[in-house]
Amino acid sequence: MLRQLHALPGLISALLVMLIGLTGAVLSVDPALDRLGASVPAGVSVAQLADRVLRHYPGVEQIQRSPSGSIIVYYSADGQSGADLVDPASGQRRAPYVPPVTLRWIKELHRSLFLDTAGSAATGITALAMLLLSVSGLLLLVKRVGGWRQLARPLHGNRSQRWHAQVARLAVAGLLLSALTGSYMSAATFSLVSDGAQEEPDFPAATASGPPLPAARLTALLATDLGDLRELVLPVPGNQPAVYTLRTVHGDGYVDPANGALLGYRPHSGVRDVYDLIYQLHTGEGLWWLGLLLGLCALGAPWLAVTGAIVWWQRQRAKPRLPGNSALASADAVILVGSENNSTWGFARELHVGLRHAGLRVHTAAMNRFSPRYGAARQLFILTSTYGDGDAPASGKQFLAHLKGVKPGPDASFVVLGFGDRQFPKFCQFAHDVDAALAASGWRRALDLALIDRQSSQDFARWGLGVGKLLGHELVLEHTPAHPRTHALQLLERHDYGLLEQEPTVVLRFVAAPPPADAGWLARRFARRHLPHFEAGDLAGIIPPGSPVPRFYSLASDSRHDVLEICVRKQPGGVCSGYLHGLRPGERIEAFIQPNPQFRPSSGKAPVILIGAGTGIGPLAGFIRNNTGRHPMFLYWGGRDPESDFLYEPELRNYLADRRLTQLHTAFSRVKDGVRVQNRLLEDAEHMRRLIDSGGQVLVCGSRAMAASVRQAIDEILAPLKLDVRTLQENGRYREDVF
Template sequence: MLRKFHSCFGLMATLLVVILAITGAVLSVNPFLERIQTQAMGASSVSIAELAGKLAVSHPGAQQIQRTASGSIIVYFSDNNQTGADLINPVTGATIAAYSASPITMWFKNLHRSFLLDIPGRIAVGIAAFMMLLLTFTGAFMLAKQLGGWGHILRPIQGSLKQRLHSQVGRLAVLGLILSASTGLYMSAATFELIPEYQSAEPAFPEQVKGGVPSSIDSLAALKDIPLTELRELVYPYPGDQYDFYSITTNQGRGFVDQATGELLSYQAYGNKQKVYEFIYMLHSGEGLWWLGLLLGLSALAVPLMSWTGIQIWWRRKRSSITIDNNSTAKNADTVILVGSESNSTWGFAKAFHDALNTAGYLVHTTSMNSFTSNLTNSCANTQRLFILTATYGDGDAPASASQFLTQLEAMTEIPTFPVAVLGFGDQQFPEFCQYAKDVEAALTAKSWSQLLPLETINRQSSQEFSRWGNAVGKALDIELSLVHTPTQPRCTTLALVERVDYGAEVNAPTAVLRFKPANGRDLEHFEAGDLVGILAPGSKTPRFYSLASASKDGVLEICVRHHPDGLCSSFLCGLAVGDSIEAFIQLNPSFRPASGKAPIVLIGAGTGIGPLVGFIRHNTAHHPIHLYWGGRCPQSDFLYEDELNTYLKDKRLTELNAVFSRIDERAYVQDKIAVDSEELRGLIEQGAQVLICGGRNMADSVMAALDDVIEPLGMDVQTLKAQGRYREDVYS
């Protein structure tokens, strides 16, 4: 619900908010430029009287002196019946340049304050400021939820490039945007008198002025007592009128000064409301706090970027939305399917399941998990079974369409008699794999809900695992049920094999390093080592994913593949000859990548899991400390990338190589080497090391157990490292 609210308001407010942000960013530079100019004049400790005395010589027709919040001094004068204004050096009183308000700056101010539409525009600006504030708060709450709560708000962000860019930029800009939007909203409210009037009372107008010959301005006591840094405005008396007086405005209040005696005739200090307004104005504009103005300007520049990425994310989600055909009403249905999805991908599987049950003769009602209320269950008079298909969002949380399910389930007092089966969707590289599905299963069990099938999970939207689950459902229903769903894949590119290196035949583990280039001679699309390539074997509609050992800037797409006799895709790939081609597409995997910084990196893998790890080492041109732990079978047969790794040891891209082999005397595995090197690894973890694991699930589980023992003396475990974003996996079954 919050995401829909955020998206809806974002789409409606995009144009207004972007204009507000860009113009605000442009105007934020002015206080900084003024500050530079003021500093170049030198610090001024003179009094108002002293500067005015110098201006009496250089500008005998002076009528008004102004000091801006950034310290610039402007004198307005009359000369031969012509008015003018000069920018003044506050120390010498000399003219720096003629002063005039920049028409470009004024245009930007008017655009920022009223969209060039006067009163209606000012109303629109107030609405835009409110929307910006609303979007900032909802975006912050969504990000906190995604990362597992406010305590984890600084955790690494997962997702596609656009999702990470949107969230990361928003996280950096959130405080600046809240400050800009809230102060702007306050000033809009003050403009339309929606809050109590902020202006203080005027000083009492002098009724009796002694008059007399005006004294030299630099001798007036009241002006001598006020430093120039306190001045805002000094208005001269009308020439020749001995009963007129100086009007002075300072940072503290307003008053009148006798031109003959120099006496302060009356004075009115600012009230608290005006002080509050002026403080808020300073926070909003940066005038008087130039460094804050620049920070707010940088925050404002995030708005156009977030608007663009936000629209891209929304459009992608919109295109992936699914329409369920032949959807029976809850009252008539004999089968109910509830769907929990964050980005609509789970709905594709639900639709395939719905259609297959329809074909088998069932009346199916498919809806979101949030629709599971007492009203729905009461209307399910004919329902005989319930299926729940749900993804997990963020750190084990409910996805958008299931956010209210557990609350609604807990509120139920009567449990329906029909059985339920739960299917979870997730990615095993994330620490909370299918955690929400597990929570749903546990909540149903706690409610003593009967079970049609035990909980099953689907990793990385595997069509094979979904099909196997369909077979299990078919057996439970005593029907033939074939579930076929292949998520929409990106457009494939034809790649030609240009090089292969073979290993492992002697130990019955044939493995090949394969390097491809585009068959059409064009450049590769962008990818990094650790991203994935989806490859379609001939006769298969289901892609197999392989971790990339290269980056696109290397000019080749490189993977490391072990031949499995029953593996359709691995048999196809390992049977390729140089010149043969494949159909493939890139799937970004930004969560499996070394973090930036100087902290050590520990890479751990076995078998073909060395592929992306070699890619990370290959691109370590900054020579960050990298320690590699890798396990193979026999050093003479399947020491993958041996020559290349030795080269990286020599040129310092690799700090330490720890290779172990299971087919020689010690029959060692990589987890055993970790236990042997426990003291060294503990020291690296204390230095902030990041750990990346790539290989089979069994190996990864064994490594996790070994590392738990290694870092236990530090009062930590692997889950702690995961929560800190310092333990990342790319594993396969």
């Protein structure tokens, strides 16, 4: 519901939001430009200013002070009217005052689209739409990252989703303020709320007799500080009664020219003060720095409109198209899907097609469709993601409520597959909840709950093999989520380790591949000569020949050095690892970059504890290489035999020497009295506690089994501090990249 509340107004008002955002950004510069030429001397009264101006402008009619402090004089001379910017310290002309025609045009476009009342109504509705978009977008962002305390954490998703959310995170406060104040001002325009401007002072019925005093001697003007002035209208000779009209930030009144008394003064009401404040907050007039900040935020509106439309279109394209979706009553198997942005439907479709090829009649629907009729399902498959901080996704929010009271048939069984991101403390929590609720309701669990991290195609394929054994049919599930376009890479060099081992390891270093020799002139002319942008810890997706499923390898380098480096262990029967191990310098591959921003050392001087085993050292070595600030960095790494596969040994020794690496702790398992990395952590428990207690961050990279053992060891180490891994994860101080 919240997503629909965000998407629908955004799509309807996208063009107007872009226009209002762009024009608002342009207008935000005007208060700053006005401020550049303004200076209001302290301790100057309006009487002094008027006296100075009258010396140089005998025909002055009006003196205005702009919100940014500029003094504008309107006058008549030789039958001609004019307006000048004057120096308040002397009253002399600084420059002619000519309001920019372009600025007036943009302001009119921003306020009413040149359509008078109808245009003002349209911009008011757009302001309300922006208010709704800002509030709903902020709530969606909070749910996406797992709570308010996690609002600054790295974002995940595809490129459009990340950029949409990242700009929203930066601009939402300014857009929310602009939309709120703009909505109020629009309501005041149509008298839906009061702006307090109707409360004009009463015009004096009579004034004191006698000749007028010089402006410098008028008591009311002497008592008014120049910083409080908005407008002073001077009396017109021959008009009776001839009085000064004085408008200030506090109230308005008239000044008797004969004795300087303040007549008919009426202070501004609270309503007028509120409106003036809202006007100032919206325009930045008088707060030029705020205007510039709001202008920068307003520039985000067109970006958010475009990226939001792209994300919506991607979500529409991802909606399921299920061939031969059987009726529930005749189905042999039922697949229910819980998804927030439709990505889980792609996996469900692959399972749907695979089960049909195995000869089953399959019914697939959203989890929210669950009802008592589904109790008759003989085999129930549930594929669900988790949204935010352990919540149900959009298409699964009603499932647990609908499950209550539904009695399964005597042969009914279920299988739950969860999708999530291990960086979240409540990884696949909703899948856990569904699995437990089904078991508690009397359904028979046919397979243990399985979890997929970051839409891993490999994990999904392995899960499919287990489902195939359960059903007695061969089941090959190869679903590949959409990925960015690939880039041609050429192997520059390789470093082999453990060649005599059953599973050797190789470090591969690639550069951007030149165009093929037979490429045309245009292809050679516009070929990419540098690698795409990436950082250590990001992932390289490599699609081996003969397989549509990419394999992901953590990057040990960043693009600043024009080298892409990965560390690969050869797996028995591994299609991609075997392919990569067979490469020779000069050969080419195709790869794409998948950002992994959640796996990064935090900025600052707090210590960083790097823990890994085997090829998990790849990104950790990259982090150390980039530690040019020499911040405290400690590496705990486990290998097999220091004689055969001490990965990155020369580099690590150099990093110790130049202090990019503070300490190195190794653990080798295939030597006499061998130990694993988690044992090294426990041996160094007191030091680890000090580092973490002083704000240290922990980054873990390696196999899932190793990561689980490390979590158990860290929990044991932190017990005296009343801390645990879960708490560190919630604070962004414990991050994993596991495979």
